[in-house]
Amino acid sequence: MAVNPETPKGRAPSIRDVARLAEVSHQTVSRVLNDHPSIRPETKERVLQAMETLQYRPNRAARALVTSRSHTIGVLASTGTAYGPATSIAAIEDAAREHGYYVNTANLADASPAGIADALEHLMLQAIEGLVVIAPQVRVFEVLAASPIGVPFVSLQSTGRSDHLALSVDQVTGARRATQHLVSLGHREIVHIAGPQDWIEAEARMRGFLDAIDDADLSLHPPILGDWSADFGYFAGRELARHLDFTAVFAANDQMAIGLMHAFRDAGLDVPGDLSVVGFDDIPVARHVWPPLTTVYQDFREIGRRAVALLLNQVHGREVLEVEEIVPRLVIRGSSAEASARRPRYASVTDSA
Structure with a gap:
């Protein structure tokens, strides 16, 4: 870019530099910045051109002092x-x-x-x-x-x-639909891995799960309180795999669901052949894990x-x-399937080996 002789050296251009180059008063430049209706179009154009030439950027703090905005x-x-x-x-x-x-x-x-x-x-x-x-x-x-x-x-x-x-997503309805999906597949023993206590979303998703379990008149497994992380999902999955008294898991978010599937795979269990898993959020990676994760989509x-x-x-x-x-809305992928005809195994994987 060609250097204009009016361009200040060693400091950022000021409103007075713009005024000098446009051959107007600094008050006129201020009116242009604040879109004052009294400025003639040709004057406004000249000021804007000077601002572009000098690469002038208004100081937000200074403008706030003047305009209270x-x-x-x-x-x-x-x-x-x-x-x-x-x-x-x-x-x-x-x-x-x-x-x-x-x-x-x-x-x-x-x-x-x-x-x-x-x-x-x-x-x-x-x-x-x-x-x-x-x-x-x-x-x-x-x-x-x-x-x-x-x-x-x-x-x-x-x-x-x-x-x-x-302004919020109806977390309760989303969780209810996720759980109802598992119920519709014939699952009767469903575990919920919840988010941390004190989190509004975690409480709402747990409530949706509990409502769906109650509506289906199913026995309740005590929800497991997690921390939203894939690491926790993996830890929970390793523990759950020791006592298979369930056939499906609804995790309160996708990260925990993905960690959970990793743990099940390491334990020699097939998803969804042995166990179905559903998450919540539909993060971008959910469709690329194996199997692709059934989850609840919300438009962030x-x-x-x-x-x-x-x-x-x-x-x-x-x-x-x-x-x-x-x-x-529920997004159905490969991690959920009809419940196996067998009953849940109550012995641990280790004991049954």
């Missing part, structure tokens, strides 16, 4: 690296950018009340205009309820609270887009959009 959305996330939250955050960033907003994300490395409060304070210091909460632990909402946030916020989990809008990108639309409507004082709960 930061054009920034905050995202409070406790699991930003997991597939679902990471996909929703990417969709939030895309949708916010389309509306001229930036996104500042605070990931909760420390999920203690003090850690949650610190992350929230970090976002407030950025003068955010609204907040999206992707932190599905009950304690997060307890801290939020006790904090003077002062800006609208939307959560991606249905909490039953009335102090904010909640759509959730992110809807969250931004709901939030900005509140920020701008518009009519609140109707919040429709998103119903997930």
Whole structure:
């Protein structure tokens, strides 16, 4: 790029540099930045051309001081690296950018009340205009309820609270459908590997499982509390394989389901010949494991887009959009099949060898 003699050297270009090159006042440049209606089209074009020549980028902090608007959305996330939250955050960033907003994300490395409060304070210091909460632990909402946030916020989990809008997937229905699928295949002894306690999604998925078991009038195996990881799924699978008093497992997420299938394979068990497995989330790798995983699909990108639309409507004082709960759908693949005619084996694999 050719260097313009007006281009400042050794520092970023300022609004006064733009004004000098466009031969207007710096107040005129400011009006162009704020899309003031009194600016003539030819003047606006000249200012924009000068900005492009100098590669000038407005200082958001400075503009916020003048306009009292930061054009920034905050995202409070406790699991930003997991597939679902990471996909929703990417969709939030895309949708916010389309509306001229930036996104500042605070990931909760420390999920203690003090850690949650610190992350929230970090976002407030950025003068955010609204907040999206992707932190599905009950304690997060307890801290939020006790904090003077002062800006609208939307959560991606249905909490039953009335102090904010909640946009969520109907986790209960999704889990119920996953369990009903196994029941429809003739399974009568079904185990549930749940997510961790205090997680709203884990509790909802467990409730859907329990409802389906109750509806089918089946005996209940006590749910196993997991931690969402494939490592835990593998550990649980190794333990479950020692006492085969079941024919199917519904895992609360795909990572645990994949670890579970790995453990069953290592124990010499066939999925779905001996045991059926169903997960939840439909992460990209679910269709590529062997056998491909039957799971429950939820559209994380759509959730992110809807969250931004709901939030900005509140920020701008518009009519609140109707919040429709998103119903997930069952995706049937190769990891689930009809129950074997044999009864569950109550002896361990080791003992029966």
